[in-house]
Amino acid sequence: MQSRPYRVPYAAQAGVYTVEFDDSTHFVVSDPTGAEVGHGVAGTAFKGGGLSFTITAGGTAFAAGDSFAVTVAAGSSKFKPFDPANTDGSQIPSGILFATKDVTSADKPCAVVTRLAEVNASELVWPTGMSAGAIATALVQLKALTIVAR
Structure with a gap:
């Protein structure tokens, strides 16, 4: 997964x-x-x-x-895909979504861990073209939430 x-x-x-x-x-x-x-x-x-x-x-x-x-605004706490190129807050990861969700046509329920977790780093999916440095930064940001990728 x-x-x-x-x-x-x-x-x-x-x-x-x-x-x-x-x-x-x-x-x-x-x-x-x-x-x-x-x-x-x-x-x-x-x-x-x-x-x-x-x-x-x-x-x-x-x-x-x-x-x-x-x-x-009400409803603004919905999840949005992480993208380091964004400037709306979604450029900083703050959780891990388990399994993929296609939300292009509608919102969907999902399971998310936002703290106190250890995850398999090789299973994380990053935006296409993301540099190794940007990934390292995102992993530090997740670690600050007590989400540790190993």
């Missing part, structure tokens, strides 16, 4: 997340219920509450109390 790396914001809730700055570079992220899901620093990748993003400082510095909303 072959497995395929997939990306999904598995813990993200549908609704409006709030990002509020404590000072010019540090911020706090709260989920739609108001619960704090993490702290971040501008210019550094944030991961928490199922979200993953980077806030880049612009021409005007942030100030304490500045805030904005990040909306997660």
Whole structure:
């Protein structure tokens, strides 16, 4: 059986997340219920509450109390094939799909492991043309989720 790396914001809730700055570079992220899901620093990748993003400082510095909303639409936690060329979040793998699924015409149920697994590296299926370096990077990203390929 072959497995395929997939990306999904598995813990993200549908609704409006709030990002509020404590000072010019540090911020706090709260989920739609108001619960704090993490702290971040501008210019550094944030991961928490199922979200993953980077806030880049612009021409005007942030100030304490500045805030904005990040909306997660219902249904946006569906799996999408991993592709390092994408820029929509699916360029970072966050799970392993067991068996292949053709979802070109419709969504389909599937079995996915998103953490705490050891998988056979020779059974992973990567996008066509993916370089050895890109595969090594993806394997490190999976290892960060406690998915170890041997």
